[in-house]
Amino acid sequence: MKKLLLILYSLGKGGAEKVASVLSLYLKSFEKTIILFQNEIDYPYEGEVLIWDLPASMKLLTKVKRFYLRYKKLKDLKERQQFDVPLVSWKAQIS
Secondary structure, eight states: OEEEEEEESOBSSSHHHHHHHHHHHHOTTEEEEEEESSOOBOSOOOSEEEEOOOOOOSSHHHHHHHHHHHHHHHHHHHHHSOOSEEEEOHHHHHO
16 A cells, blocks of 8 residues: 655645645545644544644744754654655645
């Protein structure tokens, strides 16, 4: 079975969040992992959800630290599991 990785800031109200929800529900031939940076879920989903509760910050040093922590966690996860299709929300990249 192919592995799909979805990375989003949250599954709260929003267009990208709804698309991710629909993808997780309808792509039955994939093993799905969803990474959220905030524990906010308003849409139904299917698959494993990992909540890396590292909310965005306005302070530069905090942003750098959280970016590094997210990068390290993602690198470790990638080493453990080989994902065939990674999808990243634009907001998740800059938060």
